[in-house]
Amino acid sequence: MNSNAPICLFDSGIGGLTVLKKLANAFPNENYIYLADLARVPFGDKSKEELTNIVNEIVSWLEKFNPKAIITACNTSAALLADQQSSLVSIIDPVAKEIALSEYKEVTVWATKFTIENSAYKKAINKINPNVKVQEISCPKLVPVIENLECSIEEKIKIINEYMDQISPSSDALIYGCTHYPHIDEMVKKLRNIKTIDPADAVVKEIFSRDVARNVSTDRTPSISLYTTAHKEKLEKFSKLYLCGDYKVELVTLKALV
Numbered sequence: 001m002n003s004n005a006p007i008c009l010f011d012s013g014i015g016g017l018t019v020l021k022k023l024a025n026a027f028p029n030e031n032y033i034y035l036a037d038l039a040r041v042p043f044g045d046k047s048k049e050e051l052t053n054i055v056n057e058i059v060s061w062l063e064k065f066n067p068k069a070i071i072t073a074c075n076t077s078a079a080l081l082a083d084q085q086s087s088l089v090s091i092i093d094p095v096a097k098e099i100a101l102s103e104y105k106e107v108t109v110w111a112t113k114f115t116i117e118n119s120a121y122k123k124a125i126n127k128i129n130p131n132v133k134v135q136e137i138s139c140p141k142l143v144p145v146i147e148n149l150e151c152s153i154e155e156k157i158k159i160i161n162e163y164m165d166q167i168s169p170s171s172d173a174l175i176y177g178c179t180h181y182p183h184i185d186e187m188v189k190k191l192r193n194i195k196t197i198d199p200a201d202a203v204v205k206e207i208f209s210r211d212v213a214r215n216v217s218t219d220r221t222p223s224i225s226l227y228t229t230a231h232k233e234k235l236e237k238f239s240k241l242y243l244c245g246d247y248k249v250e251l252v253t254l255k256a257l258v
Contacts, residue, residue, distance in 0.1 A: 006031040006225070007207070008067040010058050012043040014147060014238040015180035016073030019091065019200040021243055023071075024224060026204045032224045033065055034073075035252070039230035042143055043076040044112025044178075051080050051114065057254050059088070069210070071203060075177050076112050079120035091179065094202035096124030099132060104172045106133040107197075110163060111177030113138045121177055135171060139163045139178070146180045149237070157191065160184060164192055173197050183242070227252045 007023065009016050013036050020034050035058060037043075043051055055077050062070050071089040072078040078092040099107055109121040115136075122134040141159045145151045167174065173195040176182050182198045189196065226249045228235045239247045 002066065002068075004031060005066050005068045006033045007069050007071065008033045008035070008062040008065060009071045009073040010035040010037065010062065010077070011074040011179055012037050012041040012076070013143070013180070014235060014242075015143070015178060015183075017238060017242045018179050018182045018198070019071065019073040019203060020224070022198075022200045022204050023207065024243075027207070029222050030068075031222050033062065033067070034224070034226050035062065036226070036228040036235050037254075038228050038234060041147075042112065043074060044114045044140065044143070046076075046114065048080065051076065055080060061252070061254060069207065071207075073179050073200075075120065075179065075199070076114045079111075079115040079118045082118070082120050082123065089203060089206060091199050091203060092120055092124050092177075094206040095175065095197065095199035096121060097128060098202050099173075099175070099197075100125045100128035104132055106135065106168060106171050107173045107175055108135040108137065108167045108171040109175045109177040110137050110139045110142070110181055112143070113140055115177050121175060135168050136177075137163055137166050139181075142184070143178065143180050146183050147234075147238075153187075156184065156187060160187060160191060164188070167192075167194070175199065226250070229254055 007030050009020055020032060024032060037058060040054060059070060069089050072091050075091055078090040081088060116138040122136055125132050125134050145156050145159055175197045185196055224247060226235055226239055226247050228249055229252060232249045232251050235249045
């Protein structure tokens with residue numbers, strides 16, 4: 001493995017920046033490549049066939065960089081790949097293992113329609129520990145309001161409360177089953193006293209446990225390269241907001257978009 005090879009991540013939009021930020025903080029000497037498929041966001045309402053074609057195309061594009069790892073910084077994509085043999089690092093599996101081996105009796109998952117319909121978290125957790133009760137709630141309104149910087153705080157609170165009211169009173173923790181959701185963590189905690197879990201933390205531990213952590217980049221100028229299939233200005237705006245830096249974003253055209 002080339003020590004200077006990048007770690008690649010992909011998502012349908014800006015949500016995966018939450019994963020990228022935690023990885024970059026944990027492994028500051030690595031090179032990163034992030035692809036946001038903003039031309040086809042959201043992934044959560046796609047059919048299985050559509051999503052399979054999209055993910056296969058993205059992975060093929062990222063593989064040309066000969067990466068150390070490719071991370072599905074997208075729960076919907078991870079849900080699709082859950083029953084398949086894959087070399088990709090899942091956003092779901094590492095945290096599911098942690099939950100299953102913890103003292104949690106009941107957890108709630110907020111996620112996209114596709115992730116919930118496939119019971120991705122419930123299956124992953126109960127496969128290891130069938131005694132953990134997993135409540136899954138589809139939250140289709142959250143991603144649009146998170147990506148809309150002009151959305152008022154009042155509107156965000158109204159929508160968050162809509163899903164908050166569905167959480168079981170006996171739930172021990174709330175898992176953010178979409179990489180967008182950590183962006184509203186502060187608001188969630190103000191509205192309800194509940195422990196929140198960001199799967200990105202478990203992904204960082206997973207990467208650390210792999211050969212990637214023992215094959216650290218020697219590049220004197222580690223980099224973050226951002227790509228998008230559409231709305232370049234949007235990714236630039238969010239990367240500046242969440243990664244706290246000015247990053248150049250390159251527009252790429254995937255075959256299916258030609």
